[in-house]
Amino acid sequence: LAKTTQPISMDSYEGQEVNITCSHNNIATNDYITWYQQFPSQGPRFIIQGYKTKVTNEVASLFIPADRKSSTLSLPRVSLSDTAVYYCLVDYGATSGTYKYIFGTGTRLKVLA
Amino acid sequence: ETGVTQTPRHLVMGMTNKKSLKCEQHLGHNAMYWYKQSAKKPLELMFVYNFKEQTENNSVPSRFSPECPNSSHLFLHLHTLQPEDSALYLCASSQAEGGEKLFFGSGTQLSVL
Numbered sequence: 427l428a429k430t431t432q433p434i435s436m437d438s439y440e441g442q443e444v445n446i447t448c449s450h451n452n453i454a455t456n457d458y459i460t461w462y463q464q465f466p467s468q469g470p471r472f473i474i475q476g477y478k479t480k481v482t483n484e485v486a487s488l489f490i491p492a493d494r495k496s497s498t499l500s501l502p503r504v505s506l507s508d509t510a511v512y513y514c515l516v517d518y519g520a521t522s523g524t525y526k527y528i529f530g531t532g533t534r535l536k537v538l539a
Numbered sequence: 540e541t542g543v544t545q546t547p548r549h550l551v552m553g554m555t556n557k558k559s560l561k562c563e564q565h566l567g568h569n570a571m572y573w574y575k576q577s578a579k580k581p582l583e584l585m586f587v588y589n590f591k592e593q594t595e596n597n598s599v600p601s602r603f604s605p606e607c608p609n610s611s612h613l614f615l616h617l618h619t620l621q622p623e624d625s626a627l628y629l630c631a632s633s634q635a636e637g638g639e640k641l642f643f644g645s646g647t648q649l650s651v652l
Contacts, residue, residue: 430581460640460641462641467645467646467648468643468645468646469541469543469629469631469643469644469645469646470582470629470641470643471541471643472640472641472642475640513581513582515641517637527572527584527587527641528584529581529582529583529584530581531581532581
């Protein structure tokens with residue numbers, strides 16, 4: 427059964443870089459990796475998506491090693507407003523045999539002043 | 540504003556009641572999803588619709604009945620629910636099914652008494 431795992435929580439200070447890793451051992455050739463941010467009482471919001479190597483946008487970077495069994499979301503210089511839960515999502519496609527779009531367990535990031 | 544609207548935001552119902560959750564997307568997307576988010580658990584995919592056709596039912600109990608009359612609207616009909624069904628129910632849409640960015644609504648917080 428496909429599984430996506432993340433650390434439960436992380437603390438950081440304002441201005442630091444935060445790296446959150448997601449493990450997705452059963453990822454297949456055509457599966458994408460997407461990261462979402464969720465604030466209380468809101469739905470998850472798209473941050474970044476990647477397939478391999480490195481992707482960067484205005485808010486984050488995503489690092490994916492060659493074997494693609496894990497990925498790392500990097501948030502540069504976090505602020506208090508980045509306190510949220512971060513989820514990775516893998517579109518397992520035909521690999522899982524049960525269902526697709528498996529969200530990770532979520533990482534609760536707390537940014538301290 | 541994500542372009543995905545869910546109503547109601549909060550719902551309290553007894554185990555013998557029948558209620559419906561509504562989701563509407565204004566993004567011109569073709570795929571729509573229902574997710575369940577329980578406290579301290581990852582998001583669980585429930586149903587997927589692609590061009591109004593159901594393409595995924597993740598072993599959801601029959602007391603949850605989805606309906607997708609067109610690509611812009613998605614309903615979740617609820618009947619004879621159990622207290623353990625209390626959760627945040629999230630609707631999402633994407634341009635197409637598979638590997639696409641998901642846009643989520645704010646969810647309906649359901650309490651079953």
